[in-house]
Amino acid sequence: MKKVELLSPAGNYEKLETVYHYGADAAYIGGKVLNLRAFSKNFEDEELEKAIKLSHNLGKKLFITVNAIPHNEDLEILPEYTKYLESLKVDAVIVADLGVFNIIRKHTNLPITISTQASNTNWASVAMWKELGAKRIILARELSLKEISEIKQKVPDVELEVFIHGAMCISISGRCLLSNYLTGRDANRGECTQPCRWKYHLMEEKRPGEYFPVFEDERGTYIMNSKDLCTIDFLDKIIETGVDSLKIEGRMKSSYYAGVTTKVYREAIDSYYSGNLNTQNKEKWMKELQGVSHREYTSGFYLNKPGKDSQNYKTSSYIRNYKFVGKVIEKISENKYIVDVRNKIRKNDVVEIIPGTGSNITIHLNKIVDYEAGESLEEANPNQKIVIESEKPLEVGDLIRTMNISDS
Ligand code: SF4
Incomplete structure (x- = not known):
């Protein structure tokens, strides 16, 4: 088949x-x-x-x-x-x-x-x-x-x-002028600003700045979200x-x-x-x-x-349960890997590696080392390259995440 x-x-x-x-x-x-x-x-x-x-x-x-x-x-x-x-x-x-x-x-x-x-x-x-x-x-x-x-x-x-x-x-799938009208950006030319997700209020023309909520229920309304x-x-x-x-x-x-x-x-x-x-x-x-x-x-x-x-009535924001923190970019020895950091990683973080196939691998980072300086770090920042250790084999391209405790 x-x-x-x-x-x-x-x-x-x-x-x-x-x-x-x-x-x-x-x-x-x-x-x-x-x-x-x-x-x-x-x-x-x-x-x-x-x-x-x-x-x-x-x-x-x-x-x-x-x-x-x-x-x-x-x-x-x-x-x-x-x-x-x-x-x-x-x-x-x-x-x-x-x-x-x-x-x-x-x-x-x-x-x-x-x-x-x-x-x-x-x-x-x-x-x-x-x-x-x-x-x-x-x-x-x-x-x-x-x-x-x-x-x-x-x-x-x-x-x-x-x-x-x-x-x-x-x-109907992008055939919409809302973005053109409200922001001058054309959805049909790939420039949609997604105003359908915005929260709308009612304003009487002689009372500028006084916004009356439009209620669908007690939370207000996102009528097109x-x-x-x-x-x-x-x-x-x-x-x-x-x-x-x-x-x-x-x-x-x-x-x-x-x-x-x-x-x-x-x-x-x-x-x-x-x-x-x-x-x-x-x-x-x-x-x-x-x-x-x-x-x-x-x-x-x-x-x-x-x-x-x-429809979403509460918010137009995205829900993010995990934080993407890095990507494995090179294997340098049997159990050591270079990671390209995308969001702050701290020593002792528990991270989850997502392999190309199969179950995720959880690692406790009891040591993180700056790849260029060779020094142990307490924390690493975006765009830094660090070395981590893993007993289980990782692959180049594996993404790494942590639970999204802080909002980032
Ligand atoms: S404003 Fe909303 S409905 Fe219109 S094209 Fe953009 S995403 Fe689609």
Whole structure:
């Protein structure tokens, strides 16, 4: 049986290495043109070439987003840019606009994936894109399991991709002008400031500065503040719709988020095929997903239409149960490893190492040593390189965390 693909976000080269370390089959990244994540560190040419080399050496696929909604001025560079992507042998470009699609088809033979921004919510539009030559369609998030199964049955010979985890829009997948109106930043050009998550008050025009709370209940209201999608509880049902690829959202999120979500869904997908996708494992994975930065979780549109329970009413802040503190970057002897520090690490901290596969390793750091000076330290700060010891073998790329006691 062909295994469904696990597709992870990579906002930069380090995140790309991380998602591969934790088992992604493929990754999607933004190039420098028409990319929908203007604020993430997108890949410049040299880094893009390196990224493709890394992906293909590891037998992974790399997809490049070209999915912002373009205006006339955006089109001129497209033939040259996409020919360049073709010369690099990228595995597909992700496109939202029919004109962009047409230009790419005319100038290249690149495989094209249709972005969720194209709002494909029915089999007829999927069939049309297929007829036009698309290789894969990313379905809109606003679909139920039943609708996805129907689309697969009616249009079996085109690849389908769906989101399984990450932030949701209150509008139809990013087709929203709220950010343009309130901040002048265009969500459809990758600049969304997420004003749907803000807390809104009522102000009467003759009483400037007097803010009246809008109450949905005693806590006030975040009227458009969607919870995040999480599908670990019913991932088997999604796989059984017959889709080809399961995508994690979050190119702007941290390496830690990308790594942990990838590892959890990797284990869940593998367990599905080996018959171990059971309640006990689901509880374990859910605990891990509670440990990455997230808002409260929702099942989105998969099981039923989201109602008032799909909104966050208390806060738009992220929940963070763990603190990402470092990454193993080199093994220097049998039990000694260099760690790149990302958040303060103190001597005697109890840290958890997250290996590429298998259970986490807990270590009591009774000694931390500055890698360059060779001196024992009481604490290490971000960007410092330290040496730690572990009796159990660690791997380059393993991420390290502590419980998030302080708010950072
Ligand atoms: S403001 Fe909210 S709903 Fe609109 S595009 Fe941004 S995240 Fe999506």
